[in-house]
Amino acid sequence: MTTKDGKNISFRQWLRTYEGQKLYVSILFLIIPLALLLLFTFLPAVNMIGYSFQERDQFGVDPKFVGFDNYRKIFSDPDYFITFKNSLYYLAGSFVQQIIALLVASILCSKIRAKGFFKGVLFFPYLMNGVAVSIIFLRFFTKGNPPLTQEGTLNSVLMLFGAEPVRWFDPSNTFLVNCCLVFVSIWRYIGFDIIMYIGAIQSISPDLYEASDLDGANPWQQFRYIVFPCIKPIVSLQLILAVKGAISVFEIPYIITGGNYGSSTFVIKTIETAFKKKQVGLACAMAVVLLVIIIVVTLIQKYFFREGDEKPAKNSKKEAA
Amino acid sequence: MNGEKQKKPVYISQIVIKILSYAVLIGGCLMVLIPIAVILLGAFKDGKEFANTGVFQLPESFALDNFKTAFFEGKVMRGLVNTLLMIVISCAGTIMTGTMTAFIIQRFDSKMTRLIKGAFLLATLLPNISMQVTVFQIISKIGLYNTMAAPIILYVGTDIISIYIFMQFLGQIPVSLDESGIMDGASYPRIYFSIILPNLKPAIATVLIIKFVSIYNDFYTPQLYMQDERLLVVSTVLYKYISSTKIQWEVVFAGIILCIIPTLLIFLFLQKYIYSGLVSGAVKE
Known part of the structure; x- marks a missing residue:
């Protein structure tokens, strides 16, 4: 598969080595789960924290920053x-x-x-x-x-x-x-x-x-x-x-x-x-x-x-x- | 003399404990069965009979009219078909993504994979239902609202417990198996498909059981994302019954029985796996 001669190894050949395989298999196998994780878990979580300081309707039209007002309301x-x-x-x-x-x-x-x-x-x-x-x-x-x-x-x-x-x-x-x-x-x-x-x-x-x-x-x-x-x-x-x-x-x-x-x-x-x-x-x-x-x-x-x-x-x- | 005296009270107290034990168990079973039995009896009564008879009174005849009404007009059939479809697609998706993720994280140990593992574990902390407040906006933004794709993508994409179960199980599959594959010149995808995946079968069975029970019983996700009549699932069909203004209780009861039957069948056939599967799943949460 691989020659010892460094010059002869093209990128395609490198991908066939176990080193190269590790890289492309990792990317191939993880891309969908990671995309889903970011899109449906971390992005909503970040949004959630951001929105919690706003007065905001369902469509996010014209949100207003209100500081800790929302939190105050929950506890009062x-x-x-x-x-x-x-x-x-x-x-x-x-x-x-x-x-x-x-x-x-x-x-x-x-x-x-x-x-x-x-x-x-x-x-x-x-x-x-x-x-x-x-x-x-x-x-x-x-x-x-x-x-x-x-x-x-x-x-x-x-x-x-x-x-x-x-x-x-x-x-x-x-x-x-x-x-x-x-x-x-x-x-x-x-x-x-x-x-x-x-x-x-x-x-x-x-x-x-x-x-x-x-x-x-x-x-x-x-x-x-x-x-x-x-x-x-x-x-x-x-x-x-x-x-x-x-x-x-x-x-x-x-x-x-x-x-x-x-x-x-x-x-x-x-x-x-x-x-x-x-x-x-x-x-x-x-x-x-x-x-x-x-x-x-x-x-x-x-x-x-x-x-x-x-x-x-x-x-x-x-x-x- | 002395020995006899000692033995007798022990004997009586043992009988008392036995009786009490059975009393507790039978009492518990009655608590479980009576509410369900009442529903079963009601499901056989017709409208008039239902209104005029007591809850424990046996129905006049065991006609299946209510079941037919619930199944066809009451859309229980549609609910079952849609639910089954969702379960099959989500399970296939979860097994693919879950085993692949677990394979990479567990076998290719590096800083990067450890970071990714941490990210997945962190995600288990987030409370699913209240997260829907912001998930809902993302789902509608990408145009998945009122499609079956919305729940499916959430069942696949936010199921970290399955990845965890696969990782645990992979830890028990010796790395030497992979290495022997490498010796034979197998590529990593090949190792995954012909060594890892077949060896993960018990874990896949566990995940399938957990997935089935949780999707079949999930109410909130379909209720939130699939308002369309055509997209009714088991939970939302039943919920629709009681949220309408005029409720035909005997049909509702028949619908409930019809929806419980698949669960009961699966429980009877897979009892042993269900006990261990669900317990090992929940402990990881």
Whole structure:
């Protein structure tokens, strides 16, 4: 292929050497992914930061520089600030979710019949279409449109037991509305946590259980002194991820209540501001705030889990085997 | 004596724990199944019956009229076809770009590729939904608004998790395989196509599963970029039902069941891969 004689190597010939191949293969293989990355990730991100200091409509006609006004509005206008409060419901919900998931996962790791069935049923909601889930729960809490009527599935169950029907989506009771939505969120996502925890628990050496059995430990003691310490890193990782999840809630409340009855979330508000009110500048400021929160949380996560990062992946592989 | 005394309470508490365990599991399953069962029952009732019967009452007949209405007039069929088309094209695109990117970054270690890797990792931080505020303007500027190309290009172009999975997996494929290819005089493209790509099959399967689930269930991207009636996908078909003024609930329910069936089938056949695939995908996020 290549001659030792330097003069005889033309550019075309050089491209055939491995050195040359490296160059053109790199360019050929990376050009599309990099172009897409720049166009649909970094360019919008830069725009976002720039626009967030402007008063700007959808088409960017005649934008006006307003400094930090947009940011000030997010943190002072109660209409916007309430969305932070609402994400606390989801944060509390995901704590409950972790506890239940851990309980169910440890049950599924004990000697139980029809494990596969239980695991499958509990996991399936995670795979379901979000719009389908939301409509199912519209029906669960109400009898449909308008979403304020009462005879949903849940009330039918309550009435079977002789209880009074409850108006779940009561506009004057935002606490209840948000709790219902958090319930839907737990219903949908808990299966995933269960599977994660099962993977983690199964990666614990069986010797530890045997030893504790010999010592006469009961299931609670086994959980408290063997299982929990072993899976603690994953539990804390999940709790940190829950912060990200809580601030990014979107789909379920958007479809079920449309963000009404005091159930708006930060992302719903961002999208509304951008595409309904057409205040792109303000929406960009909100997106930047979300970005900053997520970066801070991620840095915390990276700081605490530098070594534990790879653990969950390994466990999941074990689970598959 | 002493031994007996010790054994008995352990025995009882074990039974109690067993019973409680099953109670938790069965309770959980009922929580999952009851809301879905109600939808299934409703889907078989006709309009009048639906309005006048309780949610747990069995339908008079198991006629499939609502399913037919939802499938043809309710455009569930169109939604399924469009969704499938989007999934196939996006998956093909992601596998091409993802494996190529991973190959270059993982195998050609240099300052440049490390920088590029950093850029991709940085991109995972950006919150997808709220980024759409500015992505939307770029999409409309290049004329992709209201075309199927808009979601597809976003599914392919902003999917960094897949690249990450491919990179992880490539790290486990020994470099000596590439080197033996080089010994035989294979060019780099040849190495990529006949050594790397076939060895990446398990990772490709994982990415396909993650991609399928996420695109099939994605609501926001199609809702934002494909307002056209002809471009309805599964999520937007269902959303259209409940955002109209007069809702025929029994048809909506039939539509929901029809949209869940593909997911259920895939879950039943690929259960094992789905558990591990989704978990390994999400952990990288």
